[in-house]
Amino acid sequence: MPINQAFKALSDPTRRKILDLLRDRDLTAGEIAEHFDMTKPSISNHLNILKQAELVWDERKGQHIVYSLNTTVFQDVMKWLLNFQSGERNESK
Amino acid sequence: MPINQAFKALSDPTRRKILDLLRDRDLTAGEIAEHFDMTKPSISNHLNILKQAELVWDERKGQHIVYSLNTTVFQDVMKWLLNFQSGERNESK
């Protein structure tokens, strides 16, 4: 919901690549980590930042935790950007 | 042009407020600084980051340097976001 967290989350290439991977299909934390040259705790941290920004959802399925994309916040960010072209004032804080 | 710089630039509340101020009209560096409880060098640094991301243009007019909004990059960012709803794969790096 807070636009600030969304922009922060989106401002890192690793996190954007995670989002890109999730466009294809839902993935477990481990599957996501396989795509990166980085430890699992680091990826876990990035996933947490994406989760806090509500850009992804997580759901435990047995031993695994499955991550999926939440497109709602993308729309919120787009609305914010559209406001710059035409819209009325918004509280950018 | 690089989406990474655009997101980085947008991920700071001070910089988003600067962009918001520039929606009304072009402003000099000093006029921008007046709106913040922060030194001029700090604002100058934020302006530089916005400039590198091409979110603003600057033009010297006599003693002043006038900053203005560049909406092109906003559109690039929106295109990137739209891709997540419907689009084909992009290189999110």
Next chain:
DNA sequence: TCGATAATTAGATAATTATCTAAATATTGA
């Protein structure tokens, strides 16, 4: 219940970013 697997949390460190004060540069107008 216990060993194996998946993932996160804790704690430390390195890298990046934001901010400040002081100094430098550019321009104007007398």
Next chain:
DNA sequence: TCAATATTTAGATAATTATCTAATTATCGA
């Protein structure tokens, strides 16, 4: 040309963020 004004650059420090290893938690299946 020189003093005043506007802005940036330099250099230092504090705050934040990214990353690692080691330890912890949760779940499964025998």
